[in-house]
Amino acid sequence: MIRVLNSESLEIRASEDVVAVRQAVRKKAVALGFGLVDQTKVVTASSELARNTLDHGGGGTARLEILENDRRSGLRLVFEDQGPGIADIAQALTDGYTSGSGMGLGLGGSKRLAHEFEIESEPGIGTKVSIVRWR
Amino acid sequence: MERIPILKMGQYLLITIQVDMHDKLAFTLQNDLTEQIVLYKSKGILIDISALEIVDSFIGRMLGIIASMSRLLDAETVVVGMQPAVASTLVELGMSMKGIRTALNVEKGMEVLRSSLEEARHDGDSSSEF
Numbered sequence: 001m002i003r004v005l006n007s008e009s010l011e012i013r014a015s016e017d018v019v020a021v022r023q024a025v026r027k028k029a030v031a032l033g034f035g036l037v038d039q040t041k042v043v044t045a046s047s048e049l050a051r052n053t054l055d056h057g058g059g060g061t062a063r064l065e066i067l068e069n070d071r072r073s074g075l076r077l078v079f080e081d082q083g084p085g086i087a088d089i090a091q092a093l094t095d096g097y098t099s100g101s102g103m104g105l106g107l108g109g110s111k112r113l114a115h116e117f118e119i120e121s122e123p124g125i126g127t128k129v130s131i132v133r134w135r
Numbered sequence: 136m137e138r139i140p141i142l143k144m145g146q147y148l149l150i151t152i153q154v155d156m157h158d159k160l161a162f163t164l165q166n167d168l169t170e171q172i173v174l175y176k177s178k179g180i181l182i183d184i185s186a187l188e189i190v191d192s193f194i195g196r197m198l199g200i201i202a203s204m205s206r207l208l209d210a211e212t213v214v215v216g217m218q219p220a221v222a223s224t225l226v227e228l229g230m231s232m233k234g235i236r237t238a239l240n241v242e243k244g245m246e247v248l249r250s251s252l253e254e255a256r257h258d259g260d261s262s263s264e265f
Contacts, residue, residue: 015157022155022189040189040220044228047191095229105192109228 004076006066012050012079013059021050021062025077028064032073032135042075042133045110049079049129052106057081057127067132074115074134085123093119139164141171146178147248148210149241153186161197168201172208178255179248180205183241185216195230202235211251212236215244 008028010021025046029039046062053060060081067074086092093111098104107129111117114131121127137160142149148171154160171177182198184190190198202212213236225232238244 015159019155019157026188037220037223040218040224041227044189044191044224047189047193048228051191051193105229109192109230112227112229113224 002067002069004065005068005073008064010062010064011059012053012062015054018047018050018054022047024062024064025075028066028075029133032066032075034075034133034135038133038135041113042077045113045131045133046077048106048110049077049131052129053079053081053127057083060126072134074132076130076132078128078130080126080128082126085125085127086119086121087123089119089121138167141167143171143175143177146176146252147245148172148175148177148180149183150180151183151186156194156197161193165197165201165204169204169208172205172210177210178252180210180212181241181244181248182212182214183216183244184214184221185218185240187221188218190217190221190225190230192228192230195225195232198232198235211248213238213244213247215239215241
């Protein structure tokens, strides 16, 4: 059973907020005792997803949760926006596919950097992306 | 206004990125850099990223843009000092940083710039003989 020990929400409205999300994720990863490579991976994934929330979702929120199950602890990051949504999720997950001016690595890349990855999206309603990195 | 300093050293421009990058800083840096390349007729740009704890696709793209812009203005770019954890994360992220020359540290980076400048000079000499 997974327990949520601690939860923190951050607004993503401007480019500077992406920096704030990265710093908050780093702090939690360090507190959880992640090694340097694991810290770097989860912080990089959070940066990609926070930027997606800002650029494609028109802003939204990031929720950082410290998790624990019977064997280990981890960090769950949930990014939510009320933007235009994604009609074709498989296409959005393809490396190199971009609807904006980016490189199209955000979704696929952060999926590879995490242990668990979930995405829900509905056109006209918004998008929710959730990743978990276990220690 | 917040900006990243660019140091001129002979034919080279040196940049050390020590702060968390965001859009405005990146655009300001690109503009400042192109202006200075033209002003000083710089031949090489060295960008030190040893202080960066992460490089995401946003920063990766910025480095690629700087390298392409500089090349159009006849200057070589070399990125130095990438942390090992950053390198392994970039590969997993799917960013190969194609088209960007890298070196382990500032000294090695300067060697790369110097030798590419010498090569260019030799090429210039041989073509002028025809």
